[in-house]
Amino acid sequence: MTRALHLPITLAYAKGAYTVRLAIGRDRRPGNFVLDTGSSTLVVLPHAYDPDQDPSHTPTSWAQEVRYGQGVWAGPVLSAEVHFDGLHGSVRLEDAQFSRVQAQAQDMREADGLFGLAYSGLNTAHDVRDYLAARGVDPPLTWPWPFDREDENLGDFATLLKEQPRVTPLPLFSALAYAGRIDNRFALLMRRALVHVEDDNADADLLASDPLNQGVMILGSSERHDEDHAQRLHEGDFREIQLVDHLYYNADLVAVQVGDGPRIEAPALDQKYEHRAASNAILDTGCSFLILEATLYRAVIDGLARYDARLPALVERFQQTFAQQQQGIANAEVDAVAWPALHFYLRAPDGSETRLTCTDEHYWPRNAMRAGQAYCLLASQLKNWPNQSILGLPLLAEKYCIFDRSADNGGCVRVAKARGADAKWAS
Known part of the structure; x- marks a missing residue:
């Protein structure tokens, strides 16, 4: 092995x-x-x-x-x-x-x-x-x-x-x-949700050389497999999210919080969708967005408005620009106002809650896809999709995540803060 x-x-x-x-x-x-x-x-x-x-x-x-x-x-x-x-x-x-x-x-x-x-x-x-x-x-x-x-x-x-x-x-x-080639777990360290671009003429090789566009996957990983190696990848303690089904990486999303505002309780999955969705949230590295259940999305936008009345208009303007032109809006427009962190509370294996934080750096990445442009990665529930939130790359950015399928009670995802982009990844 x-x-x-x-x-x-x-x-x-x-x-x-x-x-x-x-x-x-x-x-x-x-x-x-x-x-x-x-x-x-x-x-x-x-x-x-x-x-x-x-x-x-x-x-x-x-x-x-x-x-x-x-x-x-x-x-x-x-x-x-x-x-x-x-x-x-x-x-x-x-x-x-x-x-x-x-x-x-x-x-x-x-x-x-x-x-x-x-x-x-x-x-x-x-x-x-x-x-x-x-x-x-x-x-x-x-x-x-x-x-x-x-x-x-x-x-x-x-x-x-x-x-x-x-x-x-x-x-x-x-x-x-x-086949016994590896242990039944893998780890991912990811920096951003969208490619970081400083030069629109950059080819794939140049983009790949940017530390912000780099990450690491470890097949068979555990935070215990090599303590010296682990210290190069993450810092601080691991927090755990219970996997509640073996369809997707299904989790139980308890609540979302905008800045230090009130908690917004996440609706349970409608029973009619249990056979095809299994839980009210999934952890999805193939998704560039935080796609929130429809009522949860509206409540988060309302929370942004309470934080600063100007924020929802910028979100809407991005969505219109992206729909019409497939582009973002200027970094400077996003940087002109302050954005709150978003906190996601997920069920832990011991029944408590694990809080993961997504800062505006990751739900509004700058220099995203094109130099000088920012993208808003908050989105509402997909058409014809169950009332389920898809927690994509913005929530996992700058984190070291171990998807441990062999852990007790159906497995868990262990999450710690990633070390800086200059971390050495070789074991």
Whole structure:
């Protein structure tokens, strides 16, 4: 077993999410994959992997169609070698299961795919062997891809798949842990929610060299695995958040507080959504925003207004500018007023509350996406989404988070303050 595999991560490619470099296939072709605790599938874009050039691949009769909060894709399930090359070691997993996108990929910017880190319940596929055999496809496999291009939003294809037997590919991180290659936990140190840009002409290599765009992933990590190493990554004590379900990294959000204002109690998840959402909050590294349940969002905006009546108008102006132009507003406009910290209270394993603080540096990152522009990363509940808050990168920025799936009572997330951007990450 590899004790702890240290992998550099960066905002330079996906811009609004961190990527890690993995290599797929026997020729170890590298790609940059978005780290997403809000999904479970290893997704590979076509330009990053050609099964016909990889003797290690094995086709299946399985197909997937996956929808996120925004974006949808479909493709075949394959298996092949996946290689993790860390700073001081490497791990190879034979016959790892993943999907190659064939239709309607969501925008991953310059990333090559997505590494879903959540549990098996989100990794649904369907066995179309009988469907293909009845239509003369021989052998009845999904690679080469046997389907024509479907409707624009893949609705017809989703209906077809739901009529076929359901199967569950094994998520990549789960496969590593179950094979005994690593302990069943991983850690992430992340600096920001959106890429830091000081020069709009900077390429990915220059962006990746910026310490504010860098982070680290440790597979198999524990805060106890190497005390000297741990001291280089975090400072202060760990606080714990209880995981309350094994679908996403589900947590119980108790309340939110704007500055030193009154606590805003978080509504419980509506019972009708329990089967698909499991709790009233999830910790999602694939989300650039703090997406708050609708009534909670309105209460937070009201709290900003009580703090300073000018603040909600700036939030609204950003939202209008972003909707119309896909841009932020000037740093100077955001800096002209003071913004309160937001405090999130989540249930701890002992039944008490753990408070995580998000400062305006992270829910209003400056020099975000473009030089001189700030983005407001507060958003209201997604359309057609359960009454669940999605706690994304702004809340996890400048923190060292251990997602310990092996801890008692279903696991927990341990959170400590990250050391400065000049911290040395090699073990």
